[in-house]
Amino acid sequence: MADREVLDVLDAIHSTRAMRYFKPDPIPEDVLWEILDAAIRGPTGANSQSWGWIVIRDTELKRQLGDQYREFIRRAYGYDRVTDEELDAVSIESGSVGIDARNRRSVVHLGEHLAEAPVLIAATSTGITDRQSPGAGGGIFGAIQNLMLAARSFGIGSVLTGGQGIESMRENLRLPEDAVVMAVIPMGYPSQGNFSEPRRRPVEEVVHWDLWGSHQDRT
Numbered sequence: 356m357a358d359r360e361v362l363d364v365l366d367a368i369h370s371t372r373a374m375r376y377f378k379p380d381p382i383p384e385d386v387l388w389e390i391l392d393a394a395i396r397g398p399t400g401a402n403s404q405s406w407g408w409i410v411i412r413d414t415e416l417k418r419q420l421g422d423q424y425r426e427f428i429r430r431a432y433g434y435d436r437v438t439d440e441e442l443d444a445v446s447i448e449s450g451s452v453g454i455d456a457r458n459r460r461s462v463v464h465l466g467e468h469l470a471e472a473p474v475l476i477a478a479t480s481t482g483i484t485d486r487q488s489p490g491a492g493g494g495i496f497g498a499i500q501n502l503m504l505a506a507r508s509f510g511i512g513s514v515l516t517g518g519q520g521i522e523s524m525r526e527n528l529r530l531p532e533d534a535v536v537m538a539v540i541p542m543g544y545p546s547q548g549n550f551s552e553p554r555r556r557p558v559e560e561v562v563h564w565d566l567w568g569s570h571q572d573r574t
Contacts, residue, residue: 357386359508367504372553374512375465377472377543381412386509387474390542393505397498406495409477409528409536414470419524420539421470424516428466461548465514465541472541476502477521477528483535495537502540512545 362370391408399405411417469475478499480492503513518536521528530536559573 357383357389357509359386359389360510362508367507369552370550371504371507372551373461373514374545374548374550375461375514375541376545376547377512377541378546379471379473380544381473382511382542382544386511390502390505390509390511391476394498394502397501398494399498400494403482403494405480405482405492406498407479407481407534409479411475411477412473416524416527417470417472417475419527420475420521421468423521423523424469424539425466427517428462465516469516469541473543474541476540476542477518477536478502478538478540479530479534479536481531481534483533492535492537499538499540506542507550510544511542512548512550513540513542515540 387410391410394408395404395406411420478495480495483492499515503515506513516539518538521536521539528536559570563569564571
């Protein structure tokens with residue numbers, strides 16, 4: 356097995372956050388195999404294993420995906436580049452919902468530089484006959500979390516992005532008719548930022564005991 360950091364599972368969970376700045380350094384193939392082998396240990400209903408994982412390293416394919424993703428970011432969020440002055444503004448406090456200027460800058464950066472990530476993983480659900488069905492193909496997301504946690508143990512950053520725009524590339528990727536790309540996960544060694552705990556609302560606010568709205572203090 357390739358060298359990696361030995362992490363307690365909770366330490367790994369609490370330090371795996373969205374990373375959007377990547378070095379150009381390639382990820383060794385044996386490391387990719389280890390990460391993907393961890394991904395497929397994720398839960399799968401009835402042990403159907405109805406998934407496929409497209410490892411995209413080809414420069415032209417990454418460029419095409421990058422063009423699609425950049426347009427999606429512009430349409431969905433309308434974000435512009437964040438100036439240095441904006442970064443001096445007050446950031447969102449820990450636990451608050453939403454993103455601040457620093458987060459927006461990283462989102463825009465990824466939108467403009469997705470193709471430069473050393474590897475893009477297209478997480479694909481298969482056997483989809485009704486793409487409008489709620490939850491169709493959603494079972495793959497547990498495996499995606501495995502993928503990102505495994506990448507973290509090798510010091511590799513990642514971020515979950517949607518599969519938007521991928522439909523126009525079905526032929527390029529040779530996707531079968533019953534396959535849907537549920538997410539694209541860029542991965543690489545971080546060039547900026549550290550592994551750290553994601554900002555979330557306090558657990559006491561979002562956990563309900565027996566009935567919705569019934570909260571209790573954490574002891």
